[in-house]
Amino acid sequence: MKPKTNQPAQAALYDFLIECCQQTPNPMKLEQVSSEISDWDILVDSAYLHGVFPLLFKALKSVETIDERVMVRLKNINLQIARRNMMMTAELLSVIRLLNDNGIRTIAIKGPVLSQIIHGDITQRQFSDLDLLVEQCDMYKSLELLEGIGYLSEHPIRFLKNQTLLKVGKDFPTTHAEKNVLIEFHWRLFLDRHIKKSNINLFSDSNYHCVINNTTVETLELGALLLYLLLHGSKHYWERLEWIVDIDRLIRIHHDEIDWDVLVTMAQDMEIEFMFYLGLAVSHELFHTPLSMTIIAHIDLDHAVLKAKEAILLEIKSDTIKNEQTGLVSLENLNKILLMKDNTNGWMRHYLLTLLQIKELDVYMVNLPNFLSPLYYPIRLYRLFKLNVLRLK
């Protein structure tokens, strides 16, 4: 059980963590606030949960007043993260080589590639799995190749020939137990039930390429990557500081390479302006992310975005102090996410689709041939009945 801390110490802990995540942390401020921190364990655990431990460690190296024993412990944790990241990165490069050698265009998202793009270093970002995007038509072949090198999936890969799954799902996870590596294979990034229409060209000729260990890796075009990260973060209520840091650094480093007019139009067309501006607002508030006057003016005039931003900042502060992160499964959080929907129609649509639309788990119950796919509707009703009514009894 963790000792109770007093209010000023709790506030210091939050302030300290935020300062460590700035692009250039202020050493004077860190020195000053560090003297108010009574429990380094809480800070370390919070940083780890928020996915920003490497940034905390990097910032702490400039603070001379920190106990040497604390620094030794932090150095060990940092080394463990770095080793794990190296192992995951080597695996990513190896899998990409295998797929490319078999004629499969493979796009890496988040994970080591994002770390390399925004920090220039694969060890500065925490990640627990790898995300790869391939064309829908390449999914089965990709997973078949992965099975050949020891990966196993929870569901048989023959499901990847099921047209209903390909329509209602977006990814297929597979794991290498011995290496302890989970790869999520995506054939799309957004579900229809979350995004009304996605007009992002994921396989664009202008996709971004970065070099890791002398190997060129393809990722999304930078604007599309930013849009994806903004949606991903908003969908998860920005519960990890790491996701907000991603937005800040990506914009700082590549601001001029992003066509903001195109991005804003895409957000409008996809009807995701709320989530788009919310992510930018949170990042701007915490890390002073450079944004155009037009974007700032839009945020300042959007009361819903401002209200949600305040709620998110309060939640991050509370989570940091309590040293825990609330799971997304709670009803409370579900409602918060629903409140993020752009309008009332959005909520209604979300509720109805949640109830009636066939989900991946319905398909995984039985692999029906494509001509029998309408039978997934009664299967969905049966699953809902079993999940809700029978559980109540």
Place this chain on the structure above:
Amino acid sequence: MTLDSRYTIPSTVLLQSVDDEVLLFNSANGLFFTLNEMGAVFWQSMSESNTLQDIFNSIAQEYEVEADLLAQDIITFSQTLAEQGLLNFETQD
């Protein structure tokens, strides 16, 4: 092995600076190696060359060191790396 030996670095080997250390990871055997300061200098030179002679020339230009000793150090270091699968040497006919 001589200074004329040609080598390649396997694609399974990953180099990364972490804090004040330089780590090598070989995904072929899952082993990590920590390089000391001189080892890191050797490796940096190795990644930009393809014969031990190139490494010798590059390091001899930068550091004041006895030629025989440097040649021996490079060969010993390279042999150790090769034993761990971190370097592949071309077999000479």
